[in-house]
Amino acid sequence: MKKRFYKKLIKMNFDKFKEYNKKKLFKIIDGSIVVVKNAVKKKQIVKICEKINKKKMVQSKSTKMIEGIKNIYYKANSSKVANKNSKRYIVSNRSWYFFPWNEDKTGLVDLVQPVFNHVISLNGYDPKIIKENSPKDGIIQRFHLMNYPIGSGFISRHVDPTKIVKITAGIYITEYGKNYDSGGFYVLNKKRKKINIDKYIKSSDMVLFYSSMPHGVDNIQKKKIKTKKDFENGRWFLNCTLVSSHHVKNRITSVGY
16 A cells, blocks of 8 residues: 655635546645535534434444444543554544444434535545445445544544545544644654644535545643533544445455554
């Protein structure tokens, strides 16, 4: 897998993103991070995630994506010490998986699907076919909602596989400077220097970047900011992608870097 390193950040509105020549946009994203401004309605996605946060959840018995699996919820709790001392892929957050074959009563899928369809096309797939796929078909759509709590949320530095999708997409729900003021999403440039990206992105924006660009999420902190709502206590992010189901033998997954 060829690593791509960060060059620059480019911002555009959603209409421009939809109209962009796919080949040209693909070349731009190869080494750059594209921020699509106001990709979804901010108030709506925040309200949806607030409701998800308030609902009492039971941790799923299995996170394997096999035929008939319901939407998944789980907690991952890794220590910050392990993150510093290991090159393994380590996560500490809360996660919700939404799959297209299950009914979604939250409204999240209906809100995000029209936006993600353009990303599916950018990666060379037909959105209509992808939405009909189930785990037995191998390649499936997954919306992965993540909450990184203050003081404990992070993902170690890693690269994602490029076998299925080259371009990774994600939508910001909370934002740096309002809900937290330290840590967050970073990428590496050619000098292997960390570049913090969160400070340039607002709630409702979508980021696009090459999957094999080394990246991670530094421990989320809130030093000067005061928030009243539990939902605002941390970083909320929605990853939208296509992955291999667990029916695929020797499936390739994210690896530490």
